[in-house]
Amino acid sequence: LSRGMFVQVRNVLHNMPACDVAHLLESSPGKTRILFWDLIDTEFHGEILEELSDDVRNSIIHQMMPEAVAEATEGMDTDDLADVLRNLPDQLYQEVLQALDSQDRHRAEAALAYEEYSAGSVMNTDTVTIRPNVSVEVVLRYLRMRSEIPKTTDTLYIVDEQDVLIGEVSLTALVTSQPEVIISELMNTDIVPIPATMPESEAAILFERHNWISAPVVNEENHLLGRITIDDMVDIIREDAEHSMMSMAGLDDEEDTFAPVVKSTQKRSIWLGVNLLTALLAAMVSNLFEDVLGQLAVLAILNTIVPSMGGVAGNQTLTLVIRAMALGHVSPSNTRSLMIKELTVGILNGIIWSVLIASVVGLWKQDLYLAIVIAFAMLMNMIAAGISGVAVPLILKKFKIDPALAGSVILTTVTDIVGIFAFLGTASWLLM
Amino acid sequence: LSRGMFVQVRNVLHNMPACDVAHLLESSPGKTRILFWDLIDTEFHGEILEELSDDVRNSIIHQMMPEAVAEATEGMDTDDLADVLRNLPDQLYQEVLQALDSQDRHRAEAALAYEEYSAGSVMNTDTVTIRPNVSVEVVLRYLRMRSEIPKTTDTLYIVDEQDVLIGEVSLTALVTSQPEVIISELMNTDIVPIPATMPESEAAILFERHNWISAPVVNEENHLLGRITIDDMVDIIREDAEHSMMSMAGLDDEEDTFAPVVKSTQKRSIWLGVNLLTALLAAMVSNLFEDVLGQLAVLAILNTIVPSMGGVAGNQTLTLVIRAMALGHVSPSNTRSLMIKELTVGILNGIIWSVLIASVVGLWKQDLYLAIVIAFAMLMNMIAAGISGVAVPLILKKFKIDPALAGSVILTTVTDIVGIFAFLGTASWLLM
Structure with a gap:
């Protein structure tokens, strides 16, 4: 492409189905994407826009003239048309709406009357x-x-x-x-x-x-x-299934793989900021035990193991519960069974891993009391992980907060704090 | 139910569509599930089995007699029949196959000839x-x-x-x-x-x-x-989309929310075992700096912040790349752009969060050198997170290892070790 084979590329693009061109655009970094887009005849723009994911579609539309957008949306399915319009900035939106012919404008306004993410907004009116x-x-x-x-x-x-x-x-x-x-x-x-x-x-x-x-x-x-x-439902099923994973990492569902750097950094910084706060909170808990840490460096070395194990165990339960909630498997009638099950798993996990960590630490550091301390902390934290893995998403849901978005960070905070308290607290009581 | 209202429940169950009964069974803890199952007329068993997710279906089939399984599979779609048979233990499999009538056995054997997870294994032969x-x-x-x-x-x-x-x-x-x-x-x-x-x-x-x-x-x-x-494809699209999330937490895609405790504990322990190893590895790295930790307890307190931030930033990149790979958006031709983009995001993140953490630590601990040390470690670790977030899944894929399964744990190990080395290493050089 860089060698100026524009004509060939153009021909290839025009011989591909719209869905494959859309896939190619989604797989291209920003500059190449615009280059490709400009090579494609405007008459195909509409079809291709219909196939693109939201984030990528918006990045392209924001570079187009209002008239070009209006032209591209001609003959689009009503639901896609409404979707394009909804995502335009206010001024562009007015300009595009003006540029539409009256029939399309009427269709668009009808579809826009339904709330975004409602069944009405994804329906088509072409019924027989x-x-x-x-x-x-x-x-x-x-x-x-x-x-x-x-x-x-x-x-x-x-x-x-x-x-x-x-x-x-x-x-x-x-x-x-x-x-x-x-x-x-x-x-x-x-x-x-x-x-x-x-x-x-x-x-x-x-x-x-x-x-x-x-x-x-x-x-x-x-x-x-x-x-x-x-x-249309297949796209929503995929988005919803991906939503939990992306949210748990603090990302947008439809995040464009090749979004500009500044935009990506900005989007991700909220999550990093929240994590910094919880990391500082954990550090403050450790700070309470400054004395004990100063006298026994070995505690500082082992201090990360218990919180880390609790975090993993808790996140397993959390992931399971979030998925079960998304599939509609969790209701008030089975919450108790679920809690008892995960609590039992937590106790079993606690016994297994506390015996194991006690053996490792006992052999490594040749200190029986230290082994007992870390084993006790592990047991406590595994139980805390099981309970909060079920409780955190349920409580968040009650307050209408998305558990996939906030669950992981709250859970990790709980297991960090319980882990540090149990380990350093028991240590300062038993070893000092 | 516990009050013995069996007849009513039975009537309700028989008036529900098979897909809703399946949903009810998936939402029920083990004992209630079997109770419901036994209340349902055997003639409906086949339809309901078709609608159940693999894990739940297997848990039910393992409790049925071979003849009952054979009877239930009568008239099932070929692809579902093959799926049921494939998941049976060897002995039961032979018994069920014997109990099938010759037509069904023929159909089943034809479908079983295709490899599991191939298009042939999910197709139906009822074409016109x-x-x-x-x-x-x-x-x-x-x-x-x-x-x-x-x-x-x-x-x-x-x-x-x-x-x-x-x-x-x-x-x-x-x-x-x-x-x-x-x-x-x-x-x-x-x-x-x-x-x-x-x-x-x-x-x-x-x-x-x-x-x-x-x-x-x-x-x-x-x-x-x-x-x-x-x-049939919708189920696969959902499973594939969920696969990454479940794998990243070390869970099975179709894990039954109400699986028995021992089975759940067993399945999850692999992941916890791997995590214990990496946590011990991180502890050993800290152990190299025992001297410095013994003399400056404040380092022990702050030691978890840099690895934690690196882990979150790295996992954001990793999640994005894993999803992009699943959607087919990553190819050799755009790997370089992706790497440069995430590296730049890493540097930008590094600058932002190192300035922030330096300010917080400088104010909290009133120590300029300590602030410089943690800022430097943060910058290094954010860059490492960006690079390994892209590199780890790509390398794993080259070795045909599922990045969703192993990516997160390897990435966290990298960011833990880089974070601890950068923080304690710089500290022992600058502060001692």
Whole structure:
């Protein structure tokens, strides 16, 4: 590329499907990304934007002229269009909205009326609806007349005169039925429509659990508003599954791998700042035992082992509980069982690792009392780790704080402090 | 339940869809789980087993008689049947295989011929195939004659006399075309079939990127073997996305929230054992500086801050890189950019946090030299964190070791050792 083979690259890019170009852009550092983008014909910009992850999409849009953004969004799916607009800075947003043609502006405003991350904001309005009192043959004739229906249509929705959803019929049922069968005999009325106000993550869990391909979206009066398709849900399922991991490291879900340095540093510094505070807190606890540390350097050497083990054990429990909560496996009725289980695991872990660390320290430092001290501290901290691994996320959830975001840091603080107190406290009592 | 309201519970269970019963079982502690299971009519066992996660399914199957397992697997999808059999202990496996009827045994053996985690092992063989030289009308007549096709069918596959895949036609195209149109004019021949030997995770990435609902599976000679549907891929996408988080805490992907205590303790102990070794390694590094620690207790107090900050910063980079690798965003061509970016973030982080920690320590301990020592150690460790956050997963991948599993522990060892060396080393040189 650096050798100026622009024409060749351009041809290659234009022969790739939009999803592969999007993948290439996501895998490219900032400068190469813009270079690629400028090589692509503007008519393909829309399709590619639809396929990009939020962070990367925003980084590209912020470099485009409002008219170019408006042009690119032409013919975009409603949900993607709304998503692009939502992420624009205020001024750019107004300019782009002005530049849209009236039909697109209308569509965009309708989609923007739903809250971000609601089922309404990810739905498409391209549903095919039919009446219950017609025959299969009439429906087939109607579809042939339309000559095109959305690609991902697997189900036709049956509505009454007021657009109230009364049932659905799958394309597979339609093509395997005799022409004279009436739709009302064929339709499935046992459906669970998604309210437009449902959070998209909840809708995604329903899709996953029921193996849906698409599902109808309705308002409070059960009027059909649109439909959600599995391809949009797959992205949400992945994001939600990644959310916990990324949050636990203090990162954004959709963090762009090649985000600019200053932006990355800024985003990550919050987490490092919080960690500095907890590290200082742990140092202050150690500071209480300055005397004992000054007299026995061996304590300073061993001081990190117990907190470190507690941190790992606690984070195992925490990760398990956070995932179980995300999957909807934790409810008030089983909290007690979960707590008892993890507490028992903590006690068992405590016994195993305190015997082991006592043997190691006893042999290494040839000091029986020191071995007893570290064994006791290990046992205490493992139990604390088990309890707080369950309690911290549950308490955070009660206060509506994301356990994946704050859980790890609070848990580590608990295991650090318990570990240091148990070790240095027992040491100053038994060894001094 | 404990009050013996068995009949009511039984009725409720039987009126729930299988996926909801599965969810209930996954949310139940061991004893309640078995109680529920025994309340459910054996005829529903198969459906429910299909919906359960691996770990929970195995815990239930291990308590069933071979005949009961064989009965439950009747009519299961081929891929689920193979999955159940694969996870049985050897003896039970033979017994269940004997108890299956010959048709199911044949199906199971065919599916078991594919390696676990390959596309072949998750495919279903219930494809609907047609010939290219017939008209839409003929196809519709054929489908009506069959009177049933698999629910998730969205595409019919077109094969020649040797069963070689030559194209596909979607149901939506079929129902919107005129009856006299010939399939060969309608079919899409620009398809990317999935080889049966492709790893299922790769297939899942293709589904996600191309927004597929289903895709054909072929052998090396392009013979159609079956099809994969999005609902099976969704589970794999979630598992893969969760895999990194669970592995980073040393847990199994599908770990059962309510697994028995001993089993849980056993599974987690490997990770704790590895951590104990690295904690001891860090203690040994501190041990090299016993003299200096003995003379300056303040060093013991501050000794944990630098390693802790390095660990957090390093894990942020590591998490980002592991996710980028899972999404296929990292290739030899952009490794250098990624390394330079994270190194720069490391230097920037180093400057920010060394200035901050120097100020805090300078004010707290009123010691300029101590402040310089800790600032220098922080800068060094942040740079080490940035470099190893990128290098560790890349090197592990080269040696075919899962970076999510081993990355975090190796990285933390690096940042611990660099942090302690930099802090205590500089201290013994400057302060003694």
